[in-house]
Amino acid sequence: MNKFIDLRSDTVTQPPKAMREAMYSAVVGDDIMGEDPTVRELEMLSASLLGKEDALFVTSGTMGNQIAVMTLTNRGEEVIVGDTSHIYNLEVGALAALSQVQTRSIEVPDGVYDIKKMEAAIQLKGIQYAKTSLICLENTNNLNAGLVVPLENINAICDLAKKHNIPVHLDGARIFNAAAASKKSVKEIVKNVDTVMFALTKGLAAPFGAILAGDKEFIAKARWIKQRIGGGFRQAGFLAAPGIVALNTMLPQLEVDHKNAQILGQGLSKVGRLKVDPSRIHTNIVTASLEDLPISIDAFLGRLLDKGIKAKKISDTSFRMVTHYGIDENDLHEVIAAVEYIIESLSMEGNNGKR
Numbered sequence: 001m002n003k004f005i006d007l008r009s010d011t012v013t014q015p016p017k018a019m020r021e022a023m024y025s026a027v028v029g030d031d032i033m034g035e036d037p038t039v040r041e042l043e044m045l046s047a048s049l050l051g052k053e054d055a056l057f058v059t060s061g062t063m064g065n066q067i068a069v070m071t072l073t074n075r076g077e078e079v080i081v082g083d084t085s086h087i088y089n090l091e092v093g094a095l096a097a098l099s100q101v102q103t104r105s106i107e108v109p110d111g112v113y114d115i116k117k118m119e120a121a122i123q124l125k126g127i128q129y130a131k132t133s134l135i136c137l138e139n140t141n142n143l144n145a146g147l148v149v150p151l152e153n154i155n156a157i158c159d160l161a162k163k164h165n166i167p168v169h170l171d172g173a174r175i176f177n178a179a180a181a182s183k184k185s186v187k188e189i190v191k192n193v194d195t196v197m198f199a200l201t202k203g204l205a206a207p208f209g210a211i212l213a214g215d216k217e218f219i220a221k222a223r224w225i226k227q228r229i230g231g232g233f234r235q236a237g238f239l240a241a242p243g244i245v246a247l248n249t250m251l252p253q254l255e256v257d258h259k260n261a262q263i264l265g266q267g268l269s270k271v272g273r274l275k276v277d278p279s280r281i282h283t284n285i286v287t288a289s290l291e292d293l294p295i296s297i298d299a300f301l302g303r304l305l306d307k308g309i310k311a312k313k314i315s316d317t318s319f320r321m322v323t324h325y326g327i328d329e330n331d332l333h334e335v336i337a338a339v340e341y342i343i344e345s346l347s348m349e350g351n352n353g354k355r
Helices: 017-025 037-050 061-072 115-121 151-163 175-182 216-228 237-249 251-269 297-306 329-354
Strands: 054-058 078-082 102-106 132-138 168-171 195-199 210-214 285-289 318-322
Touching (some): 037 237, 061 132, 061 168, 061 195, 237 251, 251 329, 297 329
Parallel strands (some): 078 102, 132 168
Antiparallel strands (some): 195 210, 285 318
16 A cells, blocks of 8 residues: 555544554443443543543544533524634534524634624624624634634633623644643643533544533533433443543654644745745644645645645645644655655746747
């Protein structure tokens, strides 16, 4: 089988040997009955790392986000979201379909929420208004940028929310990346949000699952809603076991991923007319634009694929590359060289066409 350098996402990681062995040897029980010790160990470990009272093991980040919204809102109410957020763009309209709430989106340039715009978006009490019942934040922020939201910005939003008696849910799918990049603990970052979700399957390299955390009352209701939507697990310890390994061993890998993203971004920024802004590489995501090059995004990605490199299209002129476990510095230099070769080939093709 041909080996690809797959940079489409940090979800493409292969679980290390320790995770596979943990899955094989996991002690299991019926989780719906609260009898799976490995699931419960993962939940308690996660709650402790986040500084929350309790946690819930769920299938995916999307499930965690949607259970949070279903737990915290009533149908016909309104949720404030960032315009580039995953919960708004890539969860199959679940806010409307499952919770029957409407959204009010605000721009989040460079990963910073404007407090004045946030407060202006809160619906005042009135017979013609949908009540604002939840604020959903995202950190790291932006679908294809991985920007770190400043801690003081998160805390200012939480203060605003408390002023209006509105809970705050944090989509922290890559919250451990945010912690690594900001040199702050995850516990400090999520201290003032009411609920938080993080993914086990991105930079942490586990093959399954996500965690939703909050106070005990919230998690008790969230567990009930999880069951309602078909998320009840039976002997799920073998799915939870790699998550425990991930939290205990994979956090240092995130620093490596961030360093590799800088190497990749700096290298790509020096290639021809490819547009890359290294200042926007906060974590492990690198974005690049082809807008000044005479090639379509699909053709460019096709040429990359021919060289054994996978990247993700994010617009008609741009793509992203995400560093992760399994990608080393040699891979990065191979990618940079391949991109440089493709772009140099475009110049040669153009010159040939003029003859």
